[in-house]
Amino acid sequence: MSKNISNDPSKFSSSVSGYTEAVRELACEILELMAEGLGVHDTLVFSSLIRDLDSDSILRLNHYPPITIRDCKDRDRSSTYNHSSVGFGEHTDPQILTILRSNDVGGLQISLQDGVWIPVTPDPSAFCVNVGDVLEVMTNGRFSSVRHRAMTNSSKPRMSMAYFGAPPLNAWIVAPPDVVTPQRPSLYRPLTWAEYKKATYSLRLGATRIGLFRK
Ligand SMILES: O=C(O)CCC(=O)C(=O)O
Numbered sequence: 001m002s003k004n005i006s007n008d009p010s011k012f013s014s015s016v017s018g019y020t021e022a023v024r025e026l027a028c029e030i031l032e033l034m035a036e037g038l039g040v041h042d043t044l045v046f047s048s049l050i051r052d053l054d055s056d057s058i059l060r061l062n063h064y065p066p067i068t069i070r071d072c073k074d075r076d077r078s079s080t081y082n083h084s085s086v087g088f089g090e091h092t093d094p095q096i097l098t099i100l101r102s103n104d105v106g107g108l109q110i111s112l113q114d115g116v117w118i119p120v121t122p123d124p125s126a127f128c129v130n131v132g133d134v135l136e137v138m139t140n141g142r143f144s145s146v147r148h149r150a151m152t153n154s155s156k157p158r159m160s161m162a163y164f165g166a167p168p169l170n171a172w173i174v175a176p177p178d179v180v181t182p183q184r185p186s187l188y189r190p191l192t193w194a195e196y197k198k199a200t201y202s203l204r205l206g207a208t209r210i211g212l213f214r215k
């Protein structure tokens with residue numbers, strides 16, 4: 001994509017479409033490799049949901065303007081700097097796979113353990129790939145969706161672009177038989193993406209929404 005956003009909406013639209021198609025293809029390739037690595041017979045089982053013409057995938061552009069300590073105090077005298085500097089609260093992405101790109105301003109953090117946040121070094125030439133809740137269900141917990149958040153920077157604006165590969169609304173989300181064994185029975189009850197999306201929007205951003213579907 002060009003470094004500058006064009007004033008011509010059709011050029012902007014075609015850049016966004018080109019980018020979206022490229023990251024969709026990347027997501028599909030990663031998902032096919034994951035299926036192969038898990039020993040799943042039908043290696044297209046995850047990627048075909050994203051390739052489906054009715055896929056509910058989306059692209060989100062995030063902008064985190066810098067917040068200085070003074071701004072925070074002006075806005076709310078009782079809030080602490082740390083509290084106010086959360087730009088995007090902690091959550092897991094509900095979809096299948098997220099392909100995230102950002103500028104060179106840090107802010108993304110992941111948590112593998114409650115309350116411990118690990119910063120992700122920003123690299124504008126790299127993609128950050130997040131496992132979403134649907135992939136956790138479809139791999140029967142072999143891959144876990146990652147809890148993350150984005151902090152604002154006190155001097156520079158962070159920008160990020162996230163492609164969320166998602167199934168069609170009416171698709172059933174079930175783990176393929178290859179990852180369900182007597183030793184590892186299925187962890188989640190079957191659900192449709194529409195059902196999961198509805199549950200997602202009815203709960204707080206930070207809630208462990210996938211827990212609602214655990215057997
Ligand atoms: O801006 C970021 O790095 C994180 C964005 C994010 O988590 C999201 O859009 O779901």
Ligand SMILES: [Fe+2]
Pocket residue numbers: 091092093148
């Ligand atoms: Fe996210």
